Amino acid sequence: MDCLGRSIDIGSFRGIAIKVHPSFALLLIWVIYQWGFATGAGVPGVLFGTIVLLAVFGCVLAHELAHAVVAIRHGLAVHDITLLPIGGVARIEHASLTPRAETLIAVAGPLMNVLIALALTPLVLLIAVAHNINQAIGILLYADEISIAGFILYLWIANILLAIFNLLPAFPMDGGRVLRALLSAHRNRLSATRISVYTAQTMAVALGAGGLLIGDYLMPLVSVFILVSAQMEIRHVEIESALKALPVGQFALWEAGGISPDVPLSFATRGGPRDIVVTRNHQVVGMLWRHELLHHLSGSHHEIYVRDVMDRGFHPAEVSDSVYDVHLWMHESNRSAVPVIDNGEYRGIFTGDRLGHVYQVIEERNRAWHFGMLLAFWNRLRLVWR
Ligand SMILES: [Zn+2]
Incomplete structure (x- = not known):
C-alpha cells in the first residue's frame, strides 16, 4: 500500500501477494513487554509470545484470504493482502456487486475465524476437563499461561473476538x-x-x-x-x-467535430497535443491518443496521416450513458478519453479533465467541500476490505 509506506513481500497465495508492513515490528516490542516482563518469564516468554503472535496473525491472514478467495470467485481482482499491527487488509477491486455477492464476500472473513474456533473447540473442552475449569472466566485465566494449553485457549479466544468484532454492523x-x-x-x-x-x-x-x-x-x-x-x-x-444520475453527453466536448483520418498527423497538434476523436461523415472511426501522437511526431519525418496512427479498437459511449459507467470503464480499461455518440453520430469527447469538471458540478450542487480530494483518497481506501 503506497499510502502507508513500503511493505515487505512475504509470499503469495493463488497469485495474491502477501505483504507485511514494517510497523508490524512494533508488535515485537509489545510481545517483549507483555510476555517477557509482565509475566516475568524472560526469554522463553518472549519466544512463546512470538509464536502466539504469529499464530494470531496467521488467523488474520486466513480471514483476509477468505474474503479474497470469495471475491475472486465473483470475478473481482485481488491486488494484495497486507498485514498491519492493527490487523489485515485485502485490496479488492471495486465494482458494483449484487447484495448477495457483497454479503458472501463480507461474511467469508468472520466465518473463517468461526471455523478455526470450532476446530479448536474439542481441544479447548479437553483442556477444560483436564484442568477442572468449569467457568468461562477460568478459560480467560488459563489463556495467559505459557503452555500448549494456554496457546490453544488464547488462539480460540482470539478467533471468537475476531469474528464478533468484524461482524459488528x-x-x-x-x-x-x-x-x-x-x-x-x-x-x-x-x-x-x-x-x-x-x-x-x-x-x-x-x-x-x-x-x-x-x-x-x-x-x-x-x-x-x-x-x-x-x-x-x-x-x-x-x-x-x-455520477449515476448524470448523462455523459452533457459533459462531452465537441472539439470542432474531431479530426479527419485523411489529414497529416501534424494537423492534430493544433491546439496542443491531446486525445482526439477521428471522424468521417459524422461517424467515429478511431481515436488518436496523445501518447501515440507525440511518439510518432518525434520519430521519422516522412508524411504520416492520422489514419496510420489512430486506434480503431475504440469504445464509444452513448450520450445517455451515465458519467459513472463511463468513468468506471475508463478506469478499468486505462483509457484517458471516450468518444461520445448519439444514434451512431459523433457528439463529442469525454476526458479525464471533464471528469474533474463533473466533480466540480457535484461539489457545487451539494455545497460540500473537498470532494475531489476525498474521492481521490477514497479511491485508494475503497480497495481495502477489512
Ligand atoms: Zn473482514
Missing part, C-alpha cells in the same frame, strides 16, 4: 457491509448505506463514551476510526449516485 467492519446488503434488498443503495452508516456512527459514539467511562482509551480510538470511515463511505456512495 458498523462500517468499515464486515458486518456493516452485510447490513447494507440486507437493506439493499428493500431500498436503493444510497438509502441502505445511510441507514448502515447511522447505525455505525451511533454504535461508535456509544463505544467511545463507554470506553471513556471505564477508562479504556483504545475504544474511543476505534470509535473515531469507525466515525471517519463511515462518513467516507456515505460520501462515496453519494458521489457514486450523483
Whole structure:
C-alpha cells in the first residue's frame, strides 16, 4: 500500500501477494513487554509470545484470504493482502456487486475465524476437563499461561473476538457491509448505506463514551476510526449516485467535430497535443491518443496521416450513458478519453479533465467541500476490505 509506506513481500497465495508492513515490528516490542516482563518469564516468554503472535496473525491472514478467495470467485481482482499491527487488509477491486455477492464476500472473513474456533473447540473442552475449569472466566485465566494449553485457549479466544468484532454492523467492519446488503434488498443503495452508516456512527459514539467511562482509551480510538470511515463511505456512495444520475453527453466536448483520418498527423497538434476523436461523415472511426501522437511526431519525418496512427479498437459511449459507467470503464480499461455518440453520430469527447469538471458540478450542487480530494483518497481506501 503506497499510502502507508513500503511493505515487505512475504509470499503469495493463488497469485495474491502477501505483504507485511514494517510497523508490524512494533508488535515485537509489545510481545517483549507483555510476555517477557509482565509475566516475568524472560526469554522463553518472549519466544512463546512470538509464536502466539504469529499464530494470531496467521488467523488474520486466513480471514483476509477468505474474503479474497470469495471475491475472486465473483470475478473481482485481488491486488494484495497486507498485514498491519492493527490487523489485515485485502485490496479488492471495486465494482458494483449484487447484495448477495457483497454479503458472501463480507461474511467469508468472520466465518473463517468461526471455523478455526470450532476446530479448536474439542481441544479447548479437553483442556477444560483436564484442568477442572468449569467457568468461562477460568478459560480467560488459563489463556495467559505459557503452555500448549494456554496457546490453544488464547488462539480460540482470539478467533471468537475476531469474528464478533468484524461482524459488528458498523462500517468499515464486515458486518456493516452485510447490513447494507440486507437493506439493499428493500431500498436503493444510497438509502441502505445511510441507514448502515447511522447505525455505525451511533454504535461508535456509544463505544467511545463507554470506553471513556471505564477508562479504556483504545475504544474511543476505534470509535473515531469507525466515525471517519463511515462518513467516507456515505460520501462515496453519494458521489457514486450523483455520477449515476448524470448523462455523459452533457459533459462531452465537441472539439470542432474531431479530426479527419485523411489529414497529416501534424494537423492534430493544433491546439496542443491531446486525445482526439477521428471522424468521417459524422461517424467515429478511431481515436488518436496523445501518447501515440507525440511518439510518432518525434520519430521519422516522412508524411504520416492520422489514419496510420489512430486506434480503431475504440469504445464509444452513448450520450445517455451515465458519467459513472463511463468513468468506471475508463478506469478499468486505462483509457484517458471516450468518444461520445448519439444514434451512431459523433457528439463529442469525454476526458479525464471533464471528469474533474463533473466533480466540480457535484461539489457545487451539494455545497460540500473537498470532494475531489476525498474521492481521490477514497479511491485508494475503497480497495481495502477489512
Ligand atoms: Zn473482514
